[in-house]
Amino acid sequence: MSEPLLRALNRMRGLILDPDVLVKAVASGRQKGEEPPPWRRVELRYVDLKAGRHLQVTKYDATQAFTSNHSISSDSDDARAAVDELIDLAFGHWNVSTTTEDHALRVTKRLEAVVATTPPAAPREVTRGHDQPKARLLPEDDPVFVELGISDGDGRLKPSRQAKYRQVEEFLRLLDASVTEALVKGHLRRPTAEEPLRIVDLGCGNGYLTFAAQRYLTSVRGLPVVVTGVDVKEQSRDHNSAVAARLGMSAEFVAGTISDAELAERPEVVLALHACDTATDDALARAVEWEVPLVLAAPCCHHDIAAQLRKTPTPSPYAMLTRHGILRERLADTLTDALRASLMRLQGYRVDVVQFVESQHTPRNTMLRAVRTGGPVKGGAVRKEYDDLVTTWGLEPRLGELLGA
Ligand SMILES: C[S@@+](CC[C@H](N)C(=O)[O-])C[C@H]1O[C@@H](n2cnc3c(N)ncnc32)[C@H](O)[C@@H]1O
Incomplete structure (x- = not known):
């Protein structure tokens, strides 16, 4: 069943911005009648770097991959801004895998969303170290x-x-x-x-x-x-x-x-x-x-x-x-x-x-x-x-x- 695109994208955005649950997100394709995104495909996942956990974004054009890492610290809007910029592009598909579910969002010709949610084939666990603070909307020490x-x-x-x-x-x-x-x-x-x-x-x-x-x-x-x-x-x-x-x-x-x-x-x-x-x-x-x-x-x-x-x-x-x-x-x-x-x-x-x-x-x-x-x-x-x-x-x-x- 279709639903308003913005609502479905907001839900995907929430999952992508949750470093505790996101395994990987992939945006691809294009929306009918809209300006095509400048990237053929974009992949997002969290990586633990020396500087702490970051959201890694890899953008693919026809020939190359461009990777950037974005801070998720509570005093930075970096990861949020990177995700919002991608969500605003007219991708036709978003596949978001979390620790418990896979969500496949497809944009219809009428620019609505159809989201299929399925459990993963096998239980998933993402280990990214235990010493990093959890990214929260408002940190515990606020x-x-x-x-x-x-x-x-x-x-x-x-x-x-x-x-x-x-x-x-x-x-x-x-x-x-x-x-x-x-x-x-x-x-x-x-x-x-x-x-x-x-x-x-x-x-x-x-x-x-x-x-x-x-x-x-x-x-x-x-x-x-x-x-x-x-x-x-x-x-x-x-x-x-x-x-x-x-x-x-x-x-x-x-x-x-x-x-x-x-x-x-x-x-x-x-x-x-x-x-x-x-x-x-x-x-x-x-x-x-x-x-x-x-x-x-x-x-x-x-x-x-x-x-x-x-x-x-x-x-x-x-x-x-x-x-x-x-x-x-x-x-x-x-x-x-x-x-x-x-x-x-x-x-x-x-x-x-x-x-x-x-x-x-x-x-x-x-x-x-x-x-x-x-x-x-x-x-x-x-x-x-x-x-x-x-x-x-x-x-x-x-x-x-x-x-x-
Ligand atoms: C269960 S507490 C929830 C408080 C707060 N919203 C929270 O979630 O932390 C319910 C509150 O509603 C207030 N309340 C109940 N009926 C009310 C009314 N008719 N007008 C104004 N306040 C009311 C009570 O005094 C109480 O502080």
Whole structure:
């Protein structure tokens, strides 16, 4: 099945830029009707040099190979820039081999992507030495992580905080890809120093994501952004404001509920990481009210629909789906997020539901990624699908109420 080219290329880009998983990537061929790439073929892999691990790029023209090595250190954009330059060329094929999968991306005549993903014939292990720091979006010793207590005073990740670090890192990875795509496709405006991109983190808690997003997008991506964190707890605002002052970071923190918090200006990106239960619905409804172009929400516990499923008789012939508590809870999670996605589509958003961190690290690993591509949709198949589902199951989703659906 085909998918938007940019989205598929962004996924390949993420794999190529992960030195822990990439075995080899090869770009070749050309896209129909586009300017042919200047190289017949390009190969990318990681090599351990005296100066540390580097991304090695070998470009082949008709007669020769040209090899260059690019730093992956956190304070350099070298490897990232090299990959972005190649991704921008109109290659017709990308074959990306990782330690666990082979991805073959083919560009169709309509400039969409078809990606075939297969396991490798035999298990792969890539050994590149153990003494190099892992290339991360934000390194463990970033002052943000030290200040937030994820890393110790020497910049070493605390064993007890590994899950949080990974969660923030993976969220940033999706934020990075989503912002890039939204900028390229014109869903988000290009920010300037005078008019930075306005990002709000709803239910920000201790601000891990708020600070990490600010640091990554400004320092690593070079995108001017201003972040605001909203949390109902005053203690959260006070703590985070003090952290921002110590880091010398311009981040605003507001104490208030997601539904009612007053922001100086409408945000353009809404983030919500594990806002509890229906607070995710509040965040999505707020995003719709603000007509926010990009929303990334990773829901937390799903009590609301779970409670409704317990109280409402299960429609025939689905009784066995709700008989056992554990299955009923899982069904409630699925229903909640499917209904949220459907409601956001009705509001003119293109929605993906993706896994943002591996399930062995946390079961709360679903992310709703919504990009505003049009105005509210009236009637039609999406509406009918939504109505049929809630009627059959006798459900009243909180987001539906908030949006007057
Ligand atoms: C599980 S924590 C997640 C914090 C943070 N996003 C993170 O992932 O590290 C949920 C946070 O949402 C806040 N929260 C829950 N409901 C809220 C609401 N309706 N309005 C504002 N904040 C809310 C809580 O106070 C808590 O700090």
